[in-house]
Amino acid sequence: MLLRSILRSSTGIARQVSHITVRSMTNQTDLIEKAKKLCAYAAVDSNLDINKDKVIGIGSGSTVVYVAERVGQLAKNSGVVCVPTGFQSKQLIIENGLRLGTLEEYPEIDVAFDGADEIDSSLNCIKGGGGCLLQEKLVADSAKRFILVADDRKNTGILGRHWTQGVPIEVIPTAYTKILRQLKQIGGKPTVRLGGKAKAGPVITDNGNFIIDCDFGEVPAEKLEALNDKLIRMVGIVETGYFVGIAKKAYIGKSDGTVSTLDV
């Protein structure tokens, strides 16, 4: 009898605890989502001038969803053209009633907005968590102004601190074993990104390539360019997710409802 009532009350406590845990996780998720929306709206409001900016780059990821939403609200019928960085981004442009263009037609972009997986204090960043790095880098490189939007978790000051799964590297499929060996030789811990439950085998990028995630630990800003150059020189690597010296401004959304702006 006593045992049964102890069991009953402990089950009740466990249920209460898991209820509270789920609720606080939901609150946390809501706050992060709000932070993403805030920084995206702030970035667009402060950097998009629809009287001057005629070609806009729209990046990929969950934060950019709000960038596309805001650009749609401000520029839907203004005649601006949006250049996407991949499949998701193309869908966002269409869904928000914006005009789609390609990089072939518009090789010079006035302003581009994109998310990041991690940002350092010089505004270098890691991108490609969602597998879009090559097209994202093409758009970023073609933009006169490249603006980052991210929630506070990504702003760590040094690359490799928060984003510990490694820098995404896009490789030609036939070169992947050669590249895995070369990455190990320079001290990296590389793994081919697999599709998990969604696909038995490697993730294939929008360009038909594989992605290798390579952990180099924390990489200080002053060592980044040399490491990136070394990677780019490996035949078979198409691009890396290190975006070195491209962004000049970042909007960081915080869970307290504020946005901070970083410049270099």
Ligand SMILES: O=C[C@H](O)[C@H](O)[C@H](O)COP(=O)(O)O
């Ligand atoms: O490949 C994905 C892109 O680089 C994203 O911009 C990056 O992963 C950040 O995405 P999110 O805004 O979802 O954190």
